[in-house]
Amino acid sequence: MPKHLTFLPVLALSAAISTAALADSGPNAETVVASVNGEEITLGHVIMAGATLPEQYRQVPADVLYNAVLDQLIQQTALVQSRDGDVPVAVELSLENERRSLLAADAIETAMADVGSEEELRAAYDAKYADGTGGTEFNASHILVESKEDADAVKAELDGGADFAETAKAKSTGPSGPNGGELGWFSDGQMVPEFQEAVSALEVGQVSEPIQTQFGWHVIILNDKRDKEAPELEAVANELLAELRQNALEDRIEELTSKANIERPVIEGLKPEMIKDLGLIGN
Incomplete structure (x- = not known):
């Protein structure tokens, strides 16, 4: 087990953690499990850090994983505290993008949460295979x-x-x-x-x-x-569910973007090639 773990961005919260409610008693997400110069690290921080690890790390014993993740969070906190001055522009932009990605992923899960009932799957099956083929x-x-x-x-x-x-x-x-x-x-x-x-x-x-x-x-x-x-419903249920959820997501995005006030101004000198120019970010 390496001492230093590499955390990966979370692309969809529901793919990483259970949505079950925490118990009313005993440790919960807000339980402080460590502090660094007074800055608290909670069990929730540990859980989410562990949830974003590559699959091979999740196969190790829980006590080893817990301690390794907590150690890394402590080390990261100490490193952050050692910084002087403002947050670098590149880091700030990355944090904003990551926040946007996480919240969008959660909105996606919300949009698809109630899609795919037995009635909807049967209706989708009947529509797709109405001619019996x-x-x-x-x-x-x-x-x-x-x-x-x-x-x-x-x-x-x-x-x-x-x-x-x-x-x-x-x-x-x-x-x-x-x-x-x-x-x-x-x-x-x-x-x-x-x-x-x-x-x-x-x-x-x-x-x-x-x-x-x-x-x-x-x-x-x-x-x-x-x-x-025509296949049996059970054989294509997952395929139909994916189609229903994708359609629901596309409808939701279309609804939101059609109502939103979206502006994409024409900017003199802006070129698509600039997406590769990290020099524009600065320090």
Whole structure:
């Protein structure tokens, strides 16, 4: 166990600590467990410091962890007290950002706290799988080349009657080329958006126009498509809960920002590159 621990910023309070109420009797968050020149360190400080540690530190025995965290808080307090003068600008700005982040994280938890009842999950499930299927699966093959010119040439060959699989074996630069360009079955979201959009627009047996993705230029043929069987609610409950909470959060943020008086003035000389210029902070 290292003598000096490294604390990490808290990104979401609820992920680190329990929200259970403290007992009415016995030690609580306000119990003073140490003081340095009269400055108090409470059990609450220790708990929150421990809650933000990396997972490997939380595996050590509680007595070792408690004493190590308390020792570090004492050392940090003594170091802070040794400082002369004002808080450095960089530290003050970091503290303001950290406070903003913590309070925003708590607001996020509040916005999502009451979302995801059994009724809401059932309604979300029924809406998503109303037709009794789990969406469409596609079976496609493609020919991947480096340039649009190459893709246009491949498309012209196919339009002239060339066999797709044989052309893929000869021309495709992708790993599926030796297999005739076959990609097997896949669902919405498993391919990059440009590719998925092109596939979804095809009829079975139809060959696409050349389309570009981050990997290069593709010519695609849709071999087949089918409806997936709808999953059981229990199998997708966590996915639906995440979607409900994300939607609730986005709605809350939209509500707040739409009502807020937000100003983003045009500032002469301000450039995006300045985000990397720590020299602007000063001491």
